[in-house]
Amino acid sequence: xxGHNILAELQTALEALCPAKSHRTDIDFLTLxxxxxxxxxxxxxxxxxxxIVIQGQKEISVRDKRxxxxxxxxxxxTIDIPVSGMITEASPQRPYLAMCLSFAPxxxxxxxxxxxxxxxxxxxxxFGMGLSELTPDLLDALWRLLNxxxxxxxxxxxxxxxxxxxxxxxxxxxxxxxxxxxxxYRSDLSGVNRAILYLRQHFRENFEISxxxxxxxxxxxxxxxxxQDATHLTPVQYRMRLRVQEARxxxxxxxxxxxxxxxxxxxxxxxxxxxxYRKLFGLPPHADIKRIRxxxxxxxxxxxEEVWL
Numbered sequence: 001x002x003g004h005n006i007l008a009e010l011q012t013a014l015e016a017l018c019p020a021k022s023h024r025t026d027i028d029f030l031t032l033x034x035x036x037x038x039x040x041x042x043x044x045x046x047x048x049x050x051x052i053v054i055q056g057q058k059e060i061s062v063r064d065k066r067x068x069x070x071x072x073x074x075x076x077x078t079i080d081i082p083v084s085g086m087i088t089e090a091s092p093q094r095p096y097l098a099m100c101l102s103f104a105p106x107x108x109x110x111x112x113x114x115x116x117x118x119x120x121x122x123x124x125x126x127f128g129m130g131l132s133e134l135t136p137d138l139l140d141a142l143w144r145l146l147n148x149x150x151x152x153x154x155x156x157x158x159x160x161x162x163x164x165x166x167x168x169x170x171x172x173x174x175x176x177x178x179x180x181x182x183x184x185y186r187s188d189l190s191g192v193n194r195a196i197l198y199l200r201q202h203f204r205e206n207f208e209i210s211x212x213x214x215x216x217x218x219x220x221x222x223x224x225x226x227x228q229d230a231t232h233l234t235p236v237q238y239r240m241r242l243r244v245q246e247a248r249x250x251x252x253x254x255x256x257x258x259x260x261x262x263x264x265x266x267x268x269x270x271x272x273x274x275x276x277y278r279k280l281f282g283l284p285p286h287a288d289i290k291r292i293r294x295x296x297x298x299x300x301x302x303x304x305e306e307v308w309l
Contacts, residue, residue, distance in 0.1 A: 006139040007071060011055045013146050014097045021306040025149055027159045033098040035307040039087045042304050043245045043280065045200075046077040046085075048182075049100050050170065052134065052142065056096030057089035062129070062232045069131055074138070076175040078182040079128035079193045080200060081231055082241035087307065096307070099142060103167065105190070108183035111167045118180045119172050128182075128189070128230045132173040141166050188226045191216030195227065199235065203242040204266040209235045243267065244280050251289050252297065258285045 017023075018032040025032060046060070057070040061084045069075060070089070090096035112118050145162045148154035171179055181189040195212040212235055213223035227235055247261040256264065262273035262285075277285045292300045 006136065006143050007054070010139065010143050010146065011097060013143075014054050014099065015095065017146065017149060018097070021302075026152075027145070027148060027155050029102045029163060030145065030159075031100040031102075033100065033307055034095050035087060035090050036092045036095045037087070037303055038090050039304040039307065041084045041086045043082065043084050043241070043248070045242070045245070046081050046083050046129065047102070048079065048104070049077050049102050050166070051075040051077070052099045052101075054097040054099060055094060056087065056098075058085065058096070058098070059088050060085045060129075063237075065232050067129070067131055072134055073131045074134050075129065075131055076170060076179070077129045078175075078178055078189070079230060080196050081128055082233070082238065082245065083129075099146075101163065101166065103163070105183050105185075105193075107163075108167055108171070108179050111164055111171065112180065112183055114164075115168065115171075119176055127178070127232070128192075130175045130178065132170070132175050135169070135173075138166065138169050141169065188216075188218065188222075189230055191218055191223070192227050192230045195223070195235070196231075196238070199239055200242065203239050203246075204264070206266055206268075209239070240276050241280065244273075244277050247273070247277065247285070248281070248288070251285065252292065252301070258289070261285070 014032055015034060017025075018034040021033065021035050023032045023034075041061075051058075052074040053070050055071060057068065060067040060075065062081060067075060068088070087096050141162055145159060145166075148159045148162070167179075170176065178189065181187045182193065184190060194215050198212065198215055210220065212227075213220050216223055216226075218226065224234065227233075227238075231238060233241070243265040247265045247267075250256040250261040250264060251258065258273075259270055262270060262277075267273040274284045277288070281288050283291065295303075
């Protein structure tokens with residue numbers, strides 16, 4: 001089957017198989033997405049995943065770095081990265097459709113080992129996120145993966161093997177070098193990943209950022225350079241984004257007041273919290289929450305957040 005025909009078949013199948021904006025399937029590593037509406041920018045953390053747009057278009061931003069992609073490319077995230085994302089093409093006539101496959105570094109390592117070693121080194125920066133061409137071979141594997149959903153035996157036996165094939169093909173794509181790096185526990189990117197794990201677990205605490213290089217085995221100067229290369233953020237900026245995103249969640253979904261939310265995520269200074277919140281969301285927290293409440297909290301979440309969950 002030609003690539004264009006496979007894509008059309010995938011679009012038809014995914015639209016039928018996805019009953020909600022976000023649908024965790026009976027294949028434990030596969031989530032499907034569907035929406036008929038464009039969204040406002042939403043801040044969240046992209047975890048290690050393969051993100052494939054089957055129909056429509058999406059934009060992901062990390063500070064001044066933008067990734068705009070549709071059904072011609074897929075995005076690989078190898079580490080946890082705070083991003084701003086929005087659906088830029090979607091309509092009732094042609095809904096946005098996407099697939100997300102989770103993976104762990106050990107799964108990549110196992111495929112590399114079964115291959116007898118990594119593929120030929122590819123020239124690519126060690127950023128933790130990047131786009132690659134969605135080839136006919138990958139489309140075919142994704143089509144076969146979707147076809148596993150109706151059959152329990154296929155989900156158990158075939159789906160994990162198709163996932164290995166998808167990883168194999170990714171290793172031979174533009175993100176191959178970065179995937180090899182994250183699969184190597186001793187690599188600089190894996191060291192950055194350990195620092196990120198610590199930041200995500202302790203971002204509410206006012207610890208000294210200078211302790212992070214000790215978790216990675218790198219010198220101070222090398223760590224800060226590698227961290228910024230991988231995330232496009234400094235460790236301080238990374239922690240700030242985690243704090244502000246969590247504070248917004250507390251205000252939107254748990255009804256916390258501005259000062260309380262800021263304090264809960266680690267801010268001692270209300271003015272600093274207001275300043276950093278405005279930098280990310282374009283409005284101070286009071287005005288932002290008031291704007292969302294004027295739309296209706298449930299309506300705002302349904303229109304903008306559910307498709308990212």
